[in-house]
Amino acid sequence: MYYIVFVNFYSFSGLICHTCNTAATNDACNTGGNTVSCSNNQVCKNEIRDNNGNHQIMKSCKDSSTCFNEEARNADRCHPATSPSLCSYCCSTDLCNEPEIPSDGQSAGACIDPLGVEDGTIPSDQLTVSSVYNDHTWYGADRGRLNAEEENAGYGGWSAKANDSNPWIQADLGILNEVTGVITQGSNDWNEWVTSYEVHHSVDNTNFQPVTEGSGQTAVFTGNSDQNTAVTNMFHTGVFARYIRIHPTDWNEHISLRFEVLGCPDTEQPILTCPSDAILNTVMGAATVSTDYSSAVTASDNSAALPTISPDPASVFPVSLGIGAQDFTFTATDLSGNANTCTFTITVQDTEQPTMTCPSDVILNTDIGAATVSIDYSSTVTASDNSAALPTISPDPLSVFPVSLGIGAQPFTFTATDSSANTNTCTFTVTVQDTENPTLTCPFDTTVDITYICTDTALVDYSKSINASDNSGTVPNISPDPTTLFPAILEIGSNPFTFTVTDSSGNTNNCTFTIKVQDLKFRFRTMVHKHKSQSKNYVMIAKHHTHSVIQCGLHCLRDPLCVSVQFGNGICQLHGISEEEDESYIITNNNMVHYENTQ
Structure with missing residues (x-):
């Protein structure tokens, strides 16, 4: 089988160089139907020619020292076309007699593998046509495989109906491939072939687009000129398609076609x-x-x-x-x-502080009779978080409360920490105040007799009878200070005393008591006889009613005669000046002394 290849360099990137190791003599070269023998030092070469706008590779005998613009599909790269003299070429008979389509299809960047129409890789149910001549399976789509020949299954070639106004044959490649060209033949049995055609492609078997030239116009490819010569046409630009349709536009006698699709699997990742x-x-x-x-x-x-x-x-x-x-x-x-x-990773972070709740500042009074108050706020110190997980509170309110607090202000600070280490703090102050009055004790009201007869006064001392205490445990201050007020000399009559006690919190209390100083319960009067035998101005009074005399004192017989009272040996001496000059009065047991209650 022999090929005429039409290409437009859609993926070729330069020239190729071939080095002759031995001279090629009488090289057989098929130039398109005729096999000629190259003369000595000539080789069969793929020469790129222009065929009415299409780039056509023709095999011909050329001097081995000449460099031609050849497609880059062999192992060696050539210098650019600006330096063609640097290239040389020699080929073997095999290379001349077989189409130069590498088995891997991608040497030096080419993508021209047969995609499975000819060898049956594409199953028959993936080959479809617009119509079949006489509706006979012998002319069906499966007979359109490249190089198909007449056999029991049918003729060699697909044939369309004569009246098919839009004839086509299609290959479903199974998956998306990069398609770079097609190879066509005519009928193997009849003098019928397609002389020109268009190629349409699709990825979904619904929306088809034509293969275009570089100008963007629909490409019309030159087809066959005989029944069996395979003609290869390469696209200006490879297309990615799963479905390839060949639309004959002109033909010889009748539309009959065999074909192969060239390209390579699309291995490029999306x-x-x-x-x-x-x-x-x-x-x-x-x-x-x-x-x-x-x-x-x-x-x-x-x-x-x-x-x-x-x-x-x-x-x-x-x-x-x-x-x-x-x-x-x-x-x-x-x-x-x-x-x-x-x-990609999305990390959601919690930067929001937890909510921390403390009770409001509070002022509490001490318990009655005590200097402290017991409180428990363990259930009112709370925390919550947007994460729904309970934050940790430090210190733990249950370890802090209940607690007994003394007088004064006590701050409490708590910190909540959530699972993302965000924190929040709250503080509240408990102020314990002492509003309880101190206790102040005064003696009861009392009545006392005079101690000093001549001055009508009494000596009293209540400094140890006035006492104060406080729930705070601190002894409060008493004003006035009893120790500075007593002992005291009081006159006859009512003598009130008021004391005020003040504790460390400023609470006060008062107490008042009265000391009544009274005259003797018994006074005496008598008829006093003059006794001029006394050389001194004094009178002697016998020890009558000792309790009254000694404990309560004596009262002068007449005021203001009395100057002083002396006590001695149980005898009270009353010194004074009589109404009469140089006269004194004496009261003895011999005198008639009468006592009477003066209260």
Whole structure:
């Protein structure tokens, strides 16, 4: 089998160099139906020619020292066309007699593998046609495989109905491939072939686009000129397609065609774009944040057909995320089954302080009779968090309360820490005040007799009978100070005393008592006889009613005669001046002395 190849360098990138190790002699070269022998030092070469706007590779005998602009599909690269003299070429008979399509299809960048029509890799149910001549399976789509020959299954070639106004034969490649050209033949049995055609391609078997020239116009390819010569036409630019249709536009006698599709599997991964890793804060008062990255996960492909992204971003987002790191992995798969994956992480952080609640500042009174008060606020010191997890309170209120507090102000500070280490603090002050009056004790009201007859006064001492105490435990101050007020000399009559006690908190209390000083219960009067035998002005009074005399004192017989009272040996001496000059009065047991109650 022999090929005439029409190309337009859609993926060729330079020239090739071949080095002759031995001279090629009588090289057989098929130039398109005729095999010629090259003369000595000439070789069969693929020469690029222009055939009415199409680049055509023709085999011809050329001098081995000449460099030609050849397609870059062999192992060695050539210098650019600006330096053709640097290249030389020699080939073997095999290279001349077989089409120079590398088995890997991609040497030096080429993509020209047969994609399975000829060898049956593409099954018969993936070959379809617009019509079949006489509706006979012998002319069906399966007979359109390149190099098919007449056999029990049918003729060698697909034939359309004569009245088919839009004839085509199609190959479903199964997956997306990069298609770079087609090879065609005419009928193996009849003098029928297609002389020109268009190629249309699709990724979904619904929307077809024509293969175009570089100008963007639909390419019309030159087809066959005989039944069996295979003609290869390369596209100006490779297309990515799963479905390839050949539309005959002109033919010889009848539309009959055998074909192969050239290209290579699309092994290029689609481009999948994920957003960068992100750190987001929870919504205020919540443990989550809502986010939508559905439009930020995108994919594209060299085939121009949008890959499938799994899972569908629109089914994943928007999403409400809790605190922590959440990975999102997406996979894009193109129509050729190539896949690409991207992952990004959204970290949701809680920067919100927990809520901390303390009771308000409070003022409490001491317990009655005590200097302290017992309190328990363990249930009123609370904390909560947007994360819904209870924060830790330090110190633990249960370890602080209940507590007995003394007089004064006591601050309490607590700190709440949530699971994200955010903290909050609250403080409250308990002020314990003493509003209880101190206790002040005064003696009862009392009556006392005079101590000094001549002055009508009494000597009293109550300094130890006036006492004070306080619930604070501190002895309060008494004003006036009893120790500075007593002992005291009091006159006959009522003598009130008032004392005030003040504790350390300024609480006060008062007490009052009265000391009544009275005259003797018994006074005496008598008829006093003059006794001029006394050389001194004094009178002697016998020890009558000793209790009254000694304990309570004597009262002068007549005021203001009495000057002083002396006590001695149980005898009270009353000194004074009589009404009469140089006269004294004496009262003895011999005198008539009468006592009477003066109260």
